[in-house]
Amino acid sequence: MNAPAPVMAAPKMAARNVDVFYGDKQALFDVELDIPTNRVTALIGPSGCGKSTFLRCLNRMNDVVDICRVRGSITLDGEDIYASSLDVVQLRARVGMVFQKPNPFPKSIYDNVAYGPRIHGLAGDKQTLDGIVEDSLQKAGLWEEAKDRLAQPGTGLSGGQQQRLCIARANPVNPEVVLMDEPCSALDPIATARIEELIDELSANYTIVIVTHSMQQAARVSNYTAFFHLGKLVERDETATIFTSPSDQRTQDYITGRFG
Amino acid sequence: MTDTAQPLPNASTMSQQSSRIAKRYAAERRFRLYGQLAIGLALGFLVLLLGSIMVKGLPAFFQTEVELEIHFDPQVIDPTGAREQQTLSSANYNALVRQSLTARFPDVTGRRDKRKLYGIVSSGAPFDLREMVLADPSLIGQTRTVWLPASDDVDQFEKGNITAGDGGRISDQEAEWVRSLRDDGVLTGHFNTRFFSSGDSREPELAGVWGAAAGSFFTLLVCLLLAFPVAVMSAIYLEEFAKKNRWAELIEVNINNLAAVPSIVFGLLGLALFLNVFGLPRSAPLVGGMVLALMTLPTIIIAARAALRAVPPSIREAALGMGASQMQVVTHHVLPLAMPGILTGTIIGMAQALGETAPLLMIGMVAFIVDIPGGVTDAATVLPVQIYLWADSPERAFVERTSAAILVLLGFLILMNLIAVLLRKRFERRW
Numbered sequence: 130m131n132a133p134a135p136v137m138a139a140p141k142m143a144a145r146n147v148d149v150f151y152g153d154k155q156a157l158f159d160v161e162l163d164i165p166t167n168r169v170t171a172l173i174g175p176s177g178c179g180k181s182t183f184l185r186c187l188n189r190m191n192d193v194v195d196i197c198r199v200r201g202s203i204t205l206d207g208e209d210i211y212a213s214s215l216d217v218v219q220l221r222a223r224v225g226m227v228f229q230k231p232n233p234f235p236k237s238i239y240d241n242v243a244y245g246p247r248i249h250g251l252a253g254d255k256q257t258l259d260g261i262v263e264d265s266l267q268k269a270g271l272w273e274e275a276k277d278r279l280a281q282p283g284t285g286l287s288g289g290q291q292q293r294l295c296i297a298r299a300n301p302v303n304p305e306v307v308l309m310d311e312p313c314s315a316l317d318p319i320a321t322a323r324i325e326e327l328i329d330e331l332s333a334n335y336t337i338v339i340v341t342h343s344m345q346q347a348a349r350v351s352n353y354t355a356f357f358h359l360g361k362l363v364e365r366d367e368t369a370t371i372f373t374s375p376s377d378q379r380t381q382d383y384i385t386g387r388f389g
Numbered sequence: 390m391t392d393t394a395q396p397l398p399n400a401s402t403m404s405q406q407s408s409r410i411a412k413r414y415a416a417e418r419r420f421r422l423y424g425q426l427a428i429g430l431a432l433g434f435l436v437l438l439l440g441s442i443m444v445k446g447l448p449a450f451f452q453t454e455v456e457l458e459i460h461f462d463p464q465v466i467d468p469t470g471a472r473e474q475q476t477l478s479s480a481n482y483n484a485l486v487r488q489s490l491t492a493r494f495p496d497v498t499g500r501r502d503k504r505k506l507y508g509i510v511s512s513g514a515p516f517d518l519r520e521m522v523l524a525d526p527s528l529i530g531q532t533r534t535v536w537l538p539a540s541d542d543v544d545q546f547e548k549g550n551i552t553a554g555d556g557g558r559i560s561d562q563e564a565e566w567v568r569s570l571r572d573d574g575v576l577t578g579h580f581n582t583r584f585f586s587s588g589d590s591r592e593p594e595l596a597g598v599w600g601a602a603a604g605s606f607f608t609l610l611v612c613l614l615l616a617f618p619v620a621v622m623s624a625i626y627l628e629e630f631a632k633k634n635r636w637a638e639l640i641e642v643n644i645n646n647l648a649a650v651p652s653i654v655f656g657l658l659g660l661a662l663f664l665n666v667f668g669l670p671r672s673a674p675l676v677g678g679m680v681l682a683l684m685t686l687p688t689i690i691i692a693a694r695a696a697l698r699a700v701p702p703s704i705r706e707a708a709l710g711m712g713a714s715q716m717q718v719v720t721h722h723v724l725p726l727a728m729p730g731i732l733t734g735t736i737i738g739m740a741q742a743l744g745e746t747a748p749l750l751m752i753g754m755v756a757f758i759v760d761i762p763g764g765v766t767d768a769a770t771v772l773p774v775q776i777y778l779w780a781d782s783p784e785r786a787f788v789e790r791t792s793a794a795i796l797v798l799l800g801f802l803i804l805m806n807l808i809a810v811l812l813r814k815r816f817e818r819r820w
Contacts, residue, residue, distance in 0.1 A: 190709065195633045222712030232703035234722060245711050248721075295707070302712055 139207070141166040141306060141336040142187060142224075147201035149182055149191070156182045160201075160362045162355055164306070169328060169337045171351035171368065173344065175383065178357040180340045184308050187338060188224035189217050205306070222249060225304030229311040231291035233283030233298070238275050241283040241294055242266060245302040261301045269297035270327055289320025296327060307331065309339040313346065325350050344384055348372050356380045442799075446792030449584060452594060453544040455510055456575035457489040459518060460532045472526050482515035482522075486537070494566060505563055509570075511538040513595040536579065541593040541786035543567055547578065550785055558785075584793065588759045589775065593786030596779070598794050600761045604674055604754070604769030605743060605801070611678020611765055612742050616685045617735055623686075624693035624731075629719050648687035655684045656748030664752060671753040672768040680748045685738040692734020696727040729813040736809035740802050746773040772798045 140163035149157035157179045164170050164187075172180040182191070189210060191197040203210050210220050222245075233241050242262045245251070252258035262279070266272040271293045275286070283294050292312055299307060309328070313321040328337060328350045341347050347354050348368060355365035356377070364377045375381045463470065465488075466480040490506050491497070497506050514537040521535070522528055538544075542558045545551045546567060553564035570576035588600025623644075631637050659680035663669045669676050700723050708718040749755065754770050755778065762769035770778070772794060779791040 188710065190706065193705070193709065218712050218714045220712075221710060225712075226706075226710035228703060228706060228710070230703055232701075232707040234704065234707060235726065244708075244713075244721075248711070248713050248717055298707075298711065 139166070140164055142203065142205050142338075144183070144186070144203045145201055147183070147186060147199065147203060149179070149186060149200075150198045151194070152196040156360055157186075158360045162362055162365055164336060164338055165353060166336050167332060167334065168352040169332045169339060169350055170353045170355065171347035172338065172340045172355050172357060173342075173347050173383070174357035174363075176342075179360040180355075180357045181310055183357070184310055184338060184340050187306070187308055188221050188226055190221075190226065192217060222302050223304055224306040224308060225299035225302060226308045226310070227292070227295050227299060227312050230315055231288055231295055233286070233291050233294050235282060235284050237280045238266075238283045238286070238294060239279040241298050242301065245298060249302055251301065265297045265300040266294075268300055268331070269293045270323060271297055287320070289316045289323060292316060292320070292324060293327065296324075296331075304335065306336040306338065309337065311340050311342060314342060321346070344372075356383065358383070439799075442792045442795050445789055446794075446796045448548050449786075449789040449793035450581050451578040452581040452583065453539040453547045453576065454536045454579045455539050455543075455570060456534055456536050457486065457493070457510070458532060459485050459489050459535050461485065461518075461522065461528045461530060462488065463530050466522060466529050472529075474523075477522055477526065478519060480519070480522075482518040485518055486510055486514050493570075502562070505560065506566065508540055509543050509563065509566060511540045511592060511594045513538060513590070513592055538583070538594045539576065541784055543576075544594055545785045547571075547576070548789075550789075584790070588761050589757060589770070589778070590759060591757075593782075593784045593790055596787070596790060598772065598775060598797050600758060601770050601772045601775035601794070602797065602801075603762050604677075604758075605771040607674035607762060607765045607767075607769065608677040608681060608749075608754075608771055609739055609743060611675055612681040612685060613735070613739060615679060615682035616689055616738065619682075620686050620689035620735075620738075621693055621731060624690050624697060625719055625724070627690075628694050628697040629723065630715065644687050644690055648691060650684075651747075652684050652745055653747040653751065655680050656751030658683065659748060660751045670766050670768070672756050672758070672770070673766045674754075674762060674769050674771075675765040676752050677749050677754050677769075677771065678765070680752060681742040681745060684745065684748060685742050688738035688741060689731075689735050692737065693727070693731045696730025696734065697723060699730060700726045725816075729816040732812045732816065733809050736805050736812070740805050743771075743801060743805070744773055744798065746771075746777055749774055750777075772801070 142164040144160050144162045147157055147160040148155060160179075160183060162183075172184060174180050185191045186199055186203060187210075191199060199211060205220070205223065208215065210224075234244065236244075239262055242265050243252070243258050246258060246261050252261055263272060263276075266275055271290060274290060275294075278285075283291065286294060292315075296307075296312075313324050316324065325346065328339065331337060332352075339347075339351065351368045353365065354368045354371040356363045356371065356375075356379075358379050364371065364375060364380045366376075371380060372384060375384065462485060465484050466482070467473075467476050469476070487503075487507055490510065491503070494506055497503055517537060518535070539547070542551065543563075546553065546559045546564065551558060553559045554561045559567075567576060583595065584597045586599050587595065587597035590596040627637065627640065631640075659676055663676045663679055664671060669679075704722050704726065705718050708722050709715075713721065749771060755774050756768060756770065757778070758768050758770050760767070776791055776794045776798065779787045779794060
């Protein structure tokens with residue numbers, strides 16, 4: 130891992146005083162977190178600690194949940210993403226997402242990747258689109274496996290291939306940030322390794338936020354790690370620091386496997 | 390059960406266990422048997438029902454006809470020879486039939502006997518002759534052998550449903566004539582095309598289901614065009630866009646209640662609103678379709694909502710995460726995946742509407758209508774109402790026609806269900 134300066138001049142995304150409520154229940158308490166540009170930030174913590182909730186605040190996927198309320202401010206390049214003037218659809222094009230369970234559309238592999246360019250009007254003609262699809266599948270390391278079966282349904286791929294297809298699918302929209310919600314939890318170790326490699330490659334161009342349950346994975350892929358516990362952000366630092374000399378006792382307990 | 394303190398089950402617990410296992414197997418066998426019995430019972434009733442309808446209804450697909458030598462006498466049809474449409478259509482074709490019958494049975498004299506003789510042939514026969522002449526005026530002056538429908542009483546006598554004599558509808562003398570015609574090979578059963586091509590009639594041998602089938606078609610067309618878009622849009626809005634709050638709950642409860650409202654209430658509503666307030670035509674498929682649409686709406690909405698809910702949320706999240714708008718999520722992903730379910734629900738609702746009678750009685754679709762409706766504002770009736778009307782008719786020949794009409798209705802229902810299955814197969818996508 131390359132070691133960047135601990136304090137970034139201008140973080141890609143910044144959360145300030147973020148409280149999230151599901152109905153009467155508060156899920157996040159006063160979270161303050163900077164997401165540095167073109168780095169991988171891992172969110173770790175025991176189940177139900179609010180890390181996925183926080184992730185979903187970053188592209189406003191929580192809007193879909195009726196009872197969910199978000200307070201505080203989250204900015205993308207200094208712009209409040211919860212401002213009423215901001216178009217949530219454009220936000221989600223800038224902040225892409227890969228989910229825990231691979232969820233390709235029940236369409237062909239080609240159509241899966243071409244969907245983003247199509248709805249955002251990024252490809253005028255078939256040739257451009259073909260190029261975009263190939264390029265995206267290349268970047269996701271799926272081209273060799275998929276080039277002969279582009280017309281076959283994406284759901285016919287293996288789990289790991291499906292997840293890479295989902296990453297490839299997010300790619301042509303040119304998101305600035307990619308959110309990954311436990312992208313490897315449904316995959317075997319080999320598929321996981323491929324995804325991790327991919328994350329490493331992608332971090333050159335994208336800001337990546339990844340939620341993971343695997344401490345090793347956080348240690349392997351991330352530059353920064355944030356530890357959540359009971360809805361609070363306990364500690365956030367460079368990954369190496371968190372895993373070697375955490376400043377909080379709870380972090381220490383969690384990463385050494387004493388709870389969670 | 391077994392004592393946990395004991396390290397190994399001893400002999401007595403072993404036998405206890407095997408007896409428990411035997412009991413469990415017996416219980417399972419019994420349970421399966423109950424299920425098989427239930428299915429057997431249901432199938433038995435179905436077979437009984439269909440069987441009795443078929444046995445009663447199938448003869449109606451055949452109609453006894455009489456072959457007569459008809460001399461298209463110019464003196465009777467067109468004495469002046471001008472061949473005017475008016476003259477040709479108002480000519481006394483009945484006289485041709487009578488001439489022919491008198492020629493066939495020259496020894497029948499006396500007014501009463503002659504009238505009985507003429508009664509062998511349906512009173513609709515002259516209209517057949519008129520059709521022939523109008524279609525081809527060169528027939529006038531020629532002699533042709535023509536198959537004409539026998540009267541319903543002769544038809545029923547031939548089918549063995551009524552017996553001759555004893556002051557019945559067929560006298561011994563008439564029976565004698567019929568036998569003589571049959572022995573000459575000029576009185577026999579033919580496939581009843583009229584049943585499938587004509588409208589209702591007071592004469593059973595002339596009555597057909599086509600008018601009612603056309604009425605059903607127009608009614609269902611109106612119903613589908615109104616109910617499908619409204620129901621699908623409501624379902625999409627409620628499932629995909631509306632916030633889940635008290636209002637949504639209230640609407641949901643009311644839709645479910647609406648599905649349970651007796652259909653005749655919708656008929657009353659149609660009568661009060663569509664006919665009396667809006668002044669729409671009575672007995673018209675337009676109004677029938679509107680009333681049935683009201684009745685079908687909740688069925689389709691409930692089915693469509695279930696189908697939309699069955700689309701995995703991960704698909705919605707995936708599309709939203711790609712920056713698709715809510716509408717794009719629905720039209721590109723959710724709706725195509727929910728379509729098989731929605732279509733199935735729609736066809737079930739349509740099948741329900743096809744079989745509905747009560748609300749249509751209220752808006753006057755129960756009238757006696759001979760003409761085949763040509764549009765949604767023409768007076769019409771529908772298949773189930775036709776069945777109801779015929780079941781009410783005193784003529785013996787309407788009994789088998791009632792069953793035959795039920796067979797036709799069942800045929801349509803089976804066809805619709807078949808379409809539902811095919812559509813589901815066609816649109817089904819796995820994920």
